[in-house]
Amino acid sequence: MKKTVIAHSPDADDIFMYYAIKFGWVDMKETLFENVAKDIQTLNEDAINGVYDIVAISFALYPHIKSEYAPLRTAVSFGEGYGPKLIKRKGEKLKKNFKVALSGKHTTNAMLFRIAYPDARITYMNFLEIEQAVLDGEVHAGVLIHESILTYNTELEVEREMWDIWQELAGENLPLPLGGMAIRRSLPLTKAIAYEETLTKAVQVARDHKERLSKMLIERDLVRIDAQTLDKYLELYANDESISLSPLQYRAINKLFELGYKYGFYDEPVKVEDYLIPTEYIEQRRG
Numbered sequence: 001m002k003k004t005v006i007a008h009s010p011d012a013d014d015i016f017m018y019y020a021i022k023f024g025w026v027d028m029k030e031t032l033f034e035n036v037a038k039d040i041q042t043l044n045e046d047a048i049n050g051v052y053d054i055v056a057i058s059f060a061l062y063p064h065i066k067s068e069y070a071p072l073r074t075a076v077s078f079g080e081g082y083g084p085k086l087i088k089r090k091g092e093k094l095k096k097n098f099k100v101a102l103s104g105k106h107t108t109n110a111m112l113f114r115i116a117y118p119d120a121r122i123t124y125m126n127f128l129e130i131e132q133a134v135l136d137g138e139v140h141a142g143v144l145i146h147e148s149i150l151t152y153n154t155e156l157e158v159e160r161e162m163w164d165i166w167q168e169l170a171g172e173n174l175p176l177p178l179g180g181m182a183i184r185r186s187l188p189l190t191k192a193i194a195y196e197e198t199l200t201k202a203v204q205v206a207r208d209h210k211e212r213l214s215k216m217l218i219e220r221d222l223v224r225i226d227a228q229t230l231d232k233y234l235e236l237y238a239n240d241e242s243i244s245l246s247p248l249q250y251r252a253i254n255k256l257f258e259l260g261y262k263y264g265f266y267d268e269p270v271k272v273e274d275y276l277i278p279t280e281y282i283e284q285r286r287g
Contacts, residue, residue: 001032004195007046008056008075009179010037011146012223012230013238017075019213019222020202028198039126040145040179041104048106053184054195059177060108062275063257063266069182070192070277073245074200077237078252079176084109084162085149087134088141094159096120101134101142103127108178108256109143109162115263116165131156147225147233169259174252178237183277192277203243210234 006021008014014037020026021033038046044061046052050068062071088094099121102110114122123139130142131152141159144152166176181199183192206213214230217223223230241249250272257270 001030003032003034004054005034005036005052006054006199007036007038007043007052008181009040009043009146010224012217012225012233013077013146013236013242014056014075014179015217015222016206016210016213016234016238017203017242019217020205020209021198023213023216025205025209026198026202028194031198039103039128040107041124041126044104044106047182050184053187054199055182056179057182058104058107058179059253059256060111060260060265061106062180062182062272063260063268063270064106065182066270066275068185070185070275071272072181072183072196072199073276074181074196074203074243076180076242076245076249077178078241078249079163079166079178079236080241082149082161082163082236083166083176083178084143084145085152085158086113086141086143086160086162087131087152087156088159089134089137090155090157092140094140098140099123101125101130101139103130103143103145107145108176109145111256111260111263111265112162112165112169113143115169115259116160147223147229150229150233151225170252170255172255174255175241175249177249177253177256189278193279196277196279200244203238206238207240207243 008018018035043056044058047055047057047065096119101123104124127145133139134142163176218227253272260266261269
């Protein structure tokens, strides 16, 4: 059997969307899946360096790796009225050049933040360290991602929602594209299509058996949050809209890429539909 590594983040939504495979509820012929969990910026860097065949990425990274990777249509996370939060110590007034901790140069929240706060002094660190860095005064503010948007310390307060920044920049009501999966372009096309179909099925099965799967993740200490928080978090980032990209989500991703090009983050305009795996190839063969 061929061993295939799927690299994803250690946050609860990625764990949830992958573990239908890990627990053997979904499989693929002649393929043994293994998983690696790393923080999102490390995964972004691994994608830049071509480390994995299948890897979770920030959507904002994709135009930088488009020649080597195709975006998958499944296992996507969007914000719908919510998203990463810019937090600070309660009562602190931020100056124009405040020092801020972000979770990585290539994350979606970092790109939006840099557009909105061009004078801020940025330091990058692991997302698990940001909250404490703000509490300790190491930085004036930080952008929280993943589960920490629900569990941050009561000594902190939200300065601004990244959702609001996104809405202002986008100029229309679109979901906020945060993260998805990418697959190496050099893989045989039939194999790449089979991987995407398997991962899509895994997310669908996870959603169909959410209660049972969530209980197993809690019992095995595979997530960092309690059952109630997990339930709430999964409805934010591993919901029914995570199974397969919708036309509205395509529009949102393209708007993100349009903004990235406008503000100099990308060298050329990019449309996500131009880089998807051509599944019609299999459909034509089957027909």
